[in-house]
Amino acid sequence: MxxxxxxxxxxxxxxxxxxxxxxxxxxxxxxxxxxxxxxxxxxxxxxxxxxxxxxxxxxxxxxxxxxxxxxxxxxxxxxxxxxxxxxxxxxxxxxxxxxxxxxxxxxxxxxxxxxxxxxxxxxxxxxxxxxxxxxxxxxxxxxxxxxxxxxxxxxxxxxxxxxxxxxxxxxxxxxxxKEKNSFVGKILSNIKYNDEDKSALEEIISDLNNEALKKSQPLAKLKTHLEKLNQSFVNSGKAEITPFPKKIRDLSKQFTVHFGENDNNLFSxxxxxxxxxxxxxxxxxxxxxxxxxxxxxxxxxxxxxxxxxxxxxxxxxxxxxxxxxxxxxxxxxxxxxxxxxxxxxxxxxxxxxxxxxxxxxxxxxxxxxxxxxxxxxxxxxxx
Incomplete structure (x- = not known):
């Protein structure tokens, strides 16, 4: 009832x-x-x-x-x-x-x-x-x-x-x-992972970022030049480029939906x-x-x-x-x-x-x- x-x-x-x-x-x-x-x-x-x-x-x-x-x-x-x-x-x-x-x-x-x-x-x-x-x-x-x-x-x-x-x-x-108060925004804001899954997923993302950097000459060159920022600081600095979100909490900021007739025909x-x-x-x-x-x-x-x-x-x-x-x-x-x-x-x-x-x-x-x-x-x- x-x-x-x-x-x-x-x-x-x-x-x-x-x-x-x-x-x-x-x-x-x-x-x-x-x-x-x-x-x-x-x-x-x-x-x-x-x-x-x-x-x-x-x-x-x-x-x-x-x-x-x-x-x-x-x-x-x-x-x-x-x-x-x-x-x-x-x-x-x-x-x-x-x-x-x-x-x-x-x-x-x-x-x-x-x-x-x-x-x-x-x-x-x-x-x-x-x-x-x-x-x-x-x-x-x-x-x-x-x-x-x-x-x-x-x-x-x-x-x-x-x-x-x-x-x-x-x-x-x-x-x-792009709207936090929309229904899809509310769903994304409710995404939660336990600590173990969160660490495992962020390790996968870290490996993915490193691999993307190694295989891209433009990204590698950009990182090399950005690290020269440390010449202006007393302490040495480090530049990090992350083509993919580094933290799980940031995934929703780049969340997209693709749709198409099959896996080879998906569009945003x-x-x-x-x-x-x-x-x-x-x-x-x-x-x-x-x-x-x-x-x-x-x-x-x-x-x-x-x-x-x-x-x-x-x-x-x-x-x-x-x-x-x-x-x-x-x-x-x-x-x-x-x-x-x-x-x-x-x-x-x-x-x-x-x-x-x-x-x-x-x-x-x-x-x-x-x-x-x-x-x-x-x-x-x-x-």
Missing amino acids: TILVDKIRISGFRGIRNIEIDLPRIAVLIGLNNAGKTSVVKAFQLALGDYSRYLSEEDFYLDENDKPFSEITVDIRIVPVNKGDERVPLFEEEWIDFLGDKVQADNNEKQFSVIRTVCSHDLIRGGFSVLRYSLDTWPPFTNWNNAKVNQKKKIRTNLQSLPYFSIDAQRDLHSEL MEYHGMGTRSWASLLTVKAFTELTSEKFAEEEEAYYPIVAAEEPEAHLHPNAQRTLYKQLVESQGQVIITTHSPYIVALADQSELRLLTSNDSDIEVRQLSNNMVIPPKNNGCQT
Whole structure:
């Protein structure tokens, strides 16, 4: 058994006045440009991730008089589910340990947990205040955002077991290799070796550097001239040339990714098109979530990642889009996809589709009913 964020409610955020979305494990958000798909993704990030540091005045909904809402409110409901993602009455023990007093039960004795995020202007310090609370109920949708919060149930800790990973539509693995805060950068920063392996590897690198120097006349000549630096010092000096990183800790600084059809046809990512680089970037997120999951498993702690991928089809051929979609839905945890691709929509189950539409004053969401019967197509000729 595991969990599921089965509902999200958003009020006062960007173009969203007030909506509720039912969420399956795989949710595919579709709709025209500016229909609110990215707003839903960012609202989720506000509730569980790090979007709060990017908040701006433009994130507050403007009413019909161009007056901004005073607050942004995002509620998510967490429920226990079985392996088939069907709701069950009770959380597993590891989730009880994580959620603690945030666990509630409805009239049918089914457990749930509600986390509310409230964003407002900080009148004292300036900027914005972002607070999270645990709610005792999942209130009816009518005036849900006006339900009072219990100040004693303020959430002061990070929700580490429920991480949210947002993957922007603009992504490029080659560029991300240089960024410490990217997902591939975080993987590289976690590279660790024990002392014995570290010494053995650095000895191999030392031998490799010496061999490279011996077999290269230009490098040998450069070393000879650089060692003349000692003529300017009281103590003799020594110049060392290392074509390859001398220390294990420096390996990540020259880390590169090569890709090709076979061993004789490998090229650095910088020589590949944006489709391959974008795809590779998405797969690094999947690798990062799996590595993190293994760490939590070692500590016997609950872990359920939520990954949101915006326009995964970018720059990809239809066949590649289909392959990437299958890779995404096989990810551990919950997956939210925004897309304009008919190929991805065709692969998704109809129950996973959420259509967002924008009118003059709000954003609405539609979905097919679970018990909807689709009539068979008319194969006859029309006249």
